Amino acid sequence: MIPLHLFCTLRNIAKGWRHRVICSAINFKARDCQYVRCCSTASGLGPFKTMEEILKRTVAPLPTYEMRDKSPPPPESSSVEFMHFYKGLEKEEKMDFLDKLSQDFGVDHKGVSELAGKVAETQLRDLATVLQVEDRLRYSLTPRYRQLLSHISRVEGGVKFLVDLRADVIEIISSKASESPHIRDLNGTLKGLLSEWFSVGLLRLERITWQSPCEILQKISQYEAVHPVRNWTDIKRRVGPYRRCYAFTHASMPGEPLVVLHVALTEDISNNIQAIVREFATLDSEEDVNKINSAVFYSISSTQAGLQGVELGNYLIKRVVRKLQGEFPHLSQFSSLSPIPGFCAWLQGLLGPQRKEGRGAGLLTEQEWREVEEATGARDTAADALRRLLAGGEWVRSERLARALEPALMRLCAWYLYGEKRRGYALNPVANFHLQNGATMWRLNWQADTSPRGVAGSCGVMVNYRYFLQETSANSAAYLQTKAVAASDQILGLVSQFQKNSKL
Amino acid sequence: MIPLHLFCTLRNIAKGWRHRVICSAINFKARDCQYVRCCSTASGLGPFKTMEEILKRTVAPLPTYEMRDKSPPPPESSSVEFMHFYKGLEKEEKMDFLDKLSQDFGVDHKGVSELAGKVAETQLRDLATVLQVEDRLRYSLTPRYRQLLSHISRVEGGVKFLVDLRADVIEIISSKASESPHIRDLNGTLKGLLSEWFSVGLLRLERITWQSPCEILQKISQYEAVHPVRNWTDIKRRVGPYRRCYAFTHASMPGEPLVVLHVALTEDISNNIQAIVREFATLDSEEDVNKINSAVFYSISSTQAGLQGVELGNYLIKRVVRKLQGEFPHLSQFSSLSPIPGFCAWLQGLLGPQRKEGRGAGLLTEQEWREVEEATGARDTAADALRRLLAGGEWVRSERLARALEPALMRLCAWYLYGEKRRGYALNPVANFHLQNGATMWRLNWQADTSPRGVAGSCGVMVNYRYFLQETSANSAAYLQTKAVAASDQILGLVSQFQKNSKL
Amino acid sequence: MIPLHLFCTLRNIAKGWRHRVICSAINFKARDCQYVRCCSTASGLGPFKTMEEILKRTVAPLPTYEMRDKSPPPPESSSVEFMHFYKGLEKEEKMDFLDKLSQDFGVDHKGVSELAGKVAETQLRDLATVLQVEDRLRYSLTPRYRQLLSHISRVEGGVKFLVDLRADVIEIISSKASESPHIRDLNGTLKGLLSEWFSVGLLRLERITWQSPCEILQKISQYEAVHPVRNWTDIKRRVGPYRRCYAFTHASMPGEPLVVLHVALTEDISNNIQAIVREFATLDSEEDVNKINSAVFYSISSTQAGLQGVELGNYLIKRVVRKLQGEFPHLSQFSSLSPIPGFCAWLQGLLGPQRKEGRGAGLLTEQEWREVEEATGARDTAADALRRLLAGGEWVRSERLARALEPALMRLCAWYLYGEKRRGYALNPVANFHLQNGATMWRLNWQADTSPRGVAGSCGVMVNYRYFLQETSANSAAYLQTKAVAASDQILGLVSQFQKNSKL
């Protein structure tokens, strides 16, 4: 499978790069050898190639509208060359490369403008002409690189390459590393393609068990971001009795779970995560269906940064609900048990600079501030004391402190989830995910995650987003279109308590 | 899986339809029951629905550009309703329905025109604005029904439904049943979507053997259009020793071969099809690798009319070549053994009305005409005699006649394949297919298919399109772009003989 | 897999065989080549070998009792040589070979006798000695060839070879072709070994569907002996909705169903076979579980003659019952619908020579005889008329004749099944099989199989052997140990009617 090949690159001088020859050893399949030999000798510069050369050679021009169905696919070696070249680049080089690709091999703006002019004029003429000019316009809006991306998807490992490429693109955009507006076009094109290839109809729902290949289970363990897997007994339990683990996989990326959902099958909707991920008793027992009334989604992880915005998690939850209903017809309650990442940080923010202006004071009632002072023997202000308490996390082991803080933290947390927004939608990303899916913000749970991570991130509070199956569809539409949040009386009660006190 | 449901439709009166209640029994999955009950009562008209109602309800409006990522997917029941309604329609109703869908739920031309005007104006301004307006324009060119089609693909059986829907659309277009230009837009949209979903990266190459499921083998038998399968011994032989049968399948259409390639593994490139499909000797023998030097593609069939224009056959041949090279490293010759459908009809056409003007006379040399006359004892003109001969087909069993006709028919056939064009490309569809793939028109074979079908269709002649692997890429580009046909000396010799004689 | 090899044998002159060189082409695996070369040259006679030589070389002597765990397994080539040699023999040669094997390579009678003497004497001594001598005796009763058979089972294809070998042995015994008493010992040894290897714990229950490999379905069709499969639509229906087809397979004989059970899932216990095997309506319908109350076993076939006496059918029925109960918890009735092979022949026997002595006269009542005479316009005796009627089979299409014959034939058939015995057990082999399994002889069905085969074999009558699951265990023991037949009132009533009339 694997002769080695030295792949060499003369860096682009115009971009101010230092002369340097990068030699990267790349695994080549035997069948590629021929190509390598070809392109080495065909190139005027011998084996050295600049980015421009590579791009020119591999990104074929867009055929004319008339010839669009008459163009043979480029040789597979173009795709392979592009992929190998890109993989061999270092991080900043990749940015340059993507900049160049998106800018110089995108849409022909002049052509678009001309056709657009025509379309704007033709609206009065007959419909057939309108439709035809529209179609030409549509075609002219295709970036030149789109074809290449499409061809890459056909090469072995190509789809995975494009997913990773988009992850790079997203990083460039979010880190604002590039000022080029073209990179967003590239992102849009990639997202469009990936959305079709990762359409739910093409995904496979797999149940992961202790019988699944070790390779998959190792990945599931590594990807678990919500409640880290500590060892193999831990992962064995998460795929054992009273637990379900499902993943979407894709024919083009075998053995690679794309999004993973962990479910606990319980008598009641869980209010505590340790009971789920630490409880050893279940390991060898047999499931008693009579004890299974609720399905608690306690972890959902996307594994591919490059599939951002390609909706998978939502569909996975729906498929799993249906699967579980098939297996347990009497199963009646579906809910998440979710962390509240960012709650503590948000709270600390309020306690910080604001305290002087007394604004933070409104966070707790007078009575509550007093209790904090007493419990901590605070010599400085209560807000400082509280801030230190929360930063430390030991308060959770003091029954007195915990009792004292409970009403305030629950109230504040409810507000954080329900009231804090970003462009009108829930600020908290987990809340936003489940609300988009049509879930109801159902129950805040005190001391639900007393792990250091849980205490530091969300003061030990967790929340259930409950899926009332009859309502998710309407909830989802309402949230997305009118930004309305479905919430239970408990949540709304806490929010209203908060509003009474707060000066926020 | 299948409670029954009565699904009722009030036909559209405005379109002049007779009042009639169509009750079609449709299989419903248990989980759909709820939906059916809902929509029956929700609708003001009770269970009766017009096409317009169905379309309005199921084809959601296109979200605004700003809201395009904020729209929840429509409920799955919309897709299911659309599918069930459509399946229950009769043929003409389907046409009306597709007309309406493509016309009333397509692109918003006014919106496009406005945006196009903006694009035409913005070309002078900054690039970021240009890109953004272009993106809006691109989005506005999306037909409203595209979303629905995309959602249908996610429902169980949805992809197959869309493939079949496109087959209907293609039939409407090719039969010119509809005058609407919109139907072509619908076709284009469907083709675009199907091309992504049936991208080669998502297809699975399956070798079909006698161990494959009966269901698949039965389908392979039914789909075999080139050399019909007569019985199960026949199909057993075609998947047995010295034979290979490969198919592309797709995750969304399990158990359904999309395109099927039959290969014979031979010592030399076959010049006769009966030796391949009738030879019983191979059935129980073991393959002797030393006798395998050539792979002869003797049949390739596409099974899904709705995937017309989605390139599969080309890729299948390439994948199979690679697979066979892996299995037989010394395999050196790849070639088709192809029928020449249309040759006889074309020849008869030349012999018919033209004969009076003596034009047909140029088809044969004086000497040849004489031989025909002698051999047939023709009382009327030789052209009439020849026409009757060819129509009858018995000539093939007369050694004398066969010998007399060989030079002329070979010459004419070479010309038919090489010289007759349609829009510049080979008129013969099989030739066009292999030339697009980059094959070389290599060898005409006399009396290569003496079955009635072979004699009636192509005067018993068959042709090898040979795949010289080093050249296919260049050949394909040359053919598609400059219409140049790669042909062997044998072919070119015959063509030149023809040109000397012919007055065509 | 298999270059060819010429395998030559000098026939045994002493046995009066003609000098002849038998060259039989045998499939050899590539890896065997070396061995063949070895044994060809090692042998003093070159490639020619007599039976004796082969046997001497391949059937190793039984190690002494002390060395029994210290003997290395013979080289695999011994087993392969034995197998190839045997397969190359013609039928009579096989008989000679098996005679020789069983006689000359069996038990060492002298050794046994000596040890037996010791055992007979040692009964007074200490237990440990007794046990040890018994163990020696047990060991000495092992035929020398047993080891070889055991080793053959380890070679690829070895188990199947032994199954077929036993089929040959059984044929020799049942055809009384050999007078040697040793062949029975060989049979017993083979049966013992096969019983362990085909122990139910090692069998795999497979459901056969239209998705199963073509190879299996073709075999299932070929093996179906009870109601022959006519074509592929026929077999498709027998594995389609409302039908089940199960088989036992074995790891050592992959793709080879050992015993096959066909089941119809019906509302009531079927009384007619055509309704099951000819009804086309079911082919594409979906099963409605509410219509499934009964499981009717309408065909059970053993496929391996060599597994005679190794109980498989009984266990298959039990496993299938359990499987079906799992799938259809409310399934309440289990029954066969069985043919009555031999009934007509038995009846004809009674009508033949006996009629003169008037003995056959008792078969029908006076009234019945009269009706036969009238209906047939018989010129000779009524018994002759009846005999001709039954031989012809057309009576079944005459309503009058059928009505006239029904009471008599039902009565006689009940007696044939219930009263006719062989060594105390039911003479009819199907009856014997189901009674051994613990079924109840439940219902005779008039005109249940009106196919020519059914009319000719059992006058169109079929019988249900019903499995009352609570009783099968007790029934089975009672039948096997006391020969008691469990029968329904219908059967017993018919039998008692018969007894009133008959002089049998």
Next chain:
Amino acid sequence: MIPLHLFCTLRNIAKGWRHRVICSAINFKARDCQYVRCCSTASGLGPFKTMEEILKRTVAPLPTYEMRDKSPPPPESSSVEFMHFYKGLEKEEKMDFLDKLSQDFGVDHKGVSELAGKVAETQLRDLATVLQVEDRLRYSLTPRYRQLLSHISRVEGGVKFLVDLRADVIEIISSKASESPHIRDLNGTLKGLLSEWFSVGLLRLERITWQSPCEILQKISQYEAVHPVRNWTDIKRRVGPYRRCYAFTHASMPGEPLVVLHVALTEDISNNIQAIVREFATLDSEEDVNKINSAVFYSISSTQAGLQGVELGNYLIKRVVRKLQGEFPHLSQFSSLSPIPGFCAWLQGLLGPQRKEGRGAGLLTEQEWREVEEATGARDTAADALRRLLAGGEWVRSERLARALEPALMRLCAWYLYGEKRRGYALNPVANFHLQNGATMWRLNWQADTSPRGVAGSCGVMVNYRYFLQETSANSAAYLQTKAVAASDQILGLVSQFQKNSKL
């Protein structure tokens, strides 16, 4: 799957057991419930049962010779009852139970003796009679419990139960816990049955990879006794590139590897184990077939104590050799790299009590003793010093000591392996295993296993038993029959050096 059931037992008073009710919770499948209810009420004593009762009920009497084929199998519930009862017993109870089973339900000695008498007498009569009486005698030598064991094998989990039962029997015998000679008969019967069920023809060779189910890999890790697996990276490497891991599995014990072989694919026959099990470099590399010339079996483990004496390891090695030859046709060297358990202990034994008589002195040459003294600065005798050195194990890290000890330890080790015997066969069990398989004692490797375990067990020495494929068959026979050990010149040279010095 899992209602619970209380299973109660009244202990046997006669055996002096205390009255006690053992209640053990046993998992019952739903389908067993009925049986449990039955047997609870059917029993006169209610749910309490003594061992005798259980045995009487579950171990059916042996049918008479005439009825041997006429006995229905006992109800499955007998087997289930026996299994559950046995599993619920505590260790000593199990011994009592097995004693009772083997003693009271074994062979009918009186019957045997009578038949044996007949056999001894009949030798003069005709052959048919002889054979028949022999067959009766053979049948009479069947222990009554054999039938039960056979039936247990058909119940789900039955085969695994019998494997574990035999492990108990073996433990009783080897610990001499029982004085009963009958237990050996039970062992023999079990071994005979298991040998047939675990015949190599029924085993499946599985390659274990990182794609194998986690359950299997976890078991492989646990079972690895030779070079313990430390973590999951460790096991991943042992199934990764340049490594092979094969196991035999059995249809009746799915997911349970019976015997596991680890192979390293190397350029030369390895002389060091750390290079194999610790080398991380290989983990992600691709195998280069050109670097693979040798297959080194570096670990073979049997996992089922109850399959002792059922030859599996030998066959596994042969099958793997064939498999590897198929994959790497040029692979030319096959060898083990084996530990030498017991070598250190044996050596310490020689250095201990014997030293006074100066006998141990002969172990080293004068020169060597001196070097030990110098190196250790020994104040007491050199033998004591050496003993302490070896016990400590630190010597291995002193270059000087290691150099000083090498000649002596190599010489002694060669003798230990080659010369020390038990009943004529190699004392060292690993040596005995490979010599039985026909391997050659090929090379001693100094400092081949420097792990604490390796140094403590075999002074860091390891040995290659090499498989010369042309010779294994002859070697095996020679070893087993004449106890001749095939050894290389290196080994023989060391042995002869030893003999020159030693006074052993």
